[in-house]
Amino acid sequence: MAQKTLFQAVKEDHEEMYEYHDQYQRAFAKGDVEACARWAHQLRWEIARHAVGEEIVVYPLMEKHLGDKGKELADHDRSEHSQVKQELYKLEGMQPGTEEYTSLLNRMMTSLHHHNDDEEIDDLPLLEPAIGEAASMEAAQDFKRTKKFVPTRAHPAAPNQPPMETLVGFLAAPVDKLLDVFKSFPREDEMKAAKEELKHRDHDAAAGRQATVQ
Numbered sequence: 001m002a003q004k005t006l007f008q009a010v011k012e013d014h015e016e017m018y019e020y021h022d023q024y025q026r027a028f029a030k031g032d033v034e035a036c037a038r039w040a041h042q043l044r045w046e047i048a049r050h051a052v053g054e055e056i057v058v059y060p061l062m063e064k065h066l067g068d069k070g071k072e073l074a075d076h077d078r079s080e081h082s083q084v085k086q087e088l089y090k091l092e093g094m095q096p097g098t099e100e101y102t103s104l105l106n107r108m109m110t111s112l113h114h115h116n117d118d119e120e121i122d123d124l125p126l127l128e129p130a131i132g133e134a135a136s137m138e139a140a141q142d143f144k145r146t147k148k149f150v151p152t153r154a155h156p157a158a159p160n161q162p163p164m165e166t167l168v169g170f171l172a173a174p175v176d177k178l179l180d181v182f183k184s185f186p187r188e189d190e191m192k193a194a195k196e197e198l199k200h201r202d203h204d205a206a207a208g209r210q211a212t213v214q
């Protein structure tokens with residue numbers, strides 16, 4: 001699979017959000033409350049992980065490489081994210097499949113669509129030439145990597161779970177704290193190498209509990 005640029009990686013996520021939202025709408029039209037809950041959950045997680053990925057990887061690059069304009073754009077984007085996070089909190093306490101939930105979700109998606117369009121039309125077309133293709137692909141990998149350490153679904157909060165295991169906990173965690181967690185995971189290329197090695201690994205327990213690589 002060809003490597004993606006940052007623009008492609010971000011855009012792909014945006015499309016995913018629209019797809020999940022469409023699925024929700026269809027379920028809502030059919031009155032399928034359970035399917036509404038599943039798609040709402042998927043959509044909320046997708047948005048949360050995407051937003052945090054941008055805050056960790058994309059906006060700092062804009063600030064670093066686009067001077068004052070980059071700072072201005074990143075600040076604007078962060079304030080829009082914070083609006084979306086507020087709405088995600090509200091949705092977390094509401095019942096998917098109801099009129100009330102659906103209208104808040106639709107309103108949130110309308111503003112998010114504008115926000116996403118701004119990223120696709122203004123931010124990334126400015127950033128990509130400033131950093132060059134290789135750096136863009138590397139950033140795309142970093143961006144995708146942020147999604148791997150984020151749980152895909154919220155668990156009921158248990159005392160021994162880290163706060164990031166729930167959507168609210170995750171969104172409330174400061175970005176620098178998330179950044180530490182993020183840095184402690186293997187990079188995508190490291191994981192790929194490990195997976196490749198795993199194919200040739202054979203743990204022969206009888207031969208003395210030594211895992212061997214052939």
Ligand SMILES: [Fe+2]
Nearest residue numbers: 051054077119
């Ligand atoms: Fe964004």
Ligand SMILES: [Fe+2]
Nearest residue numbers: 010054116119
């Ligand atoms: Fe985005």
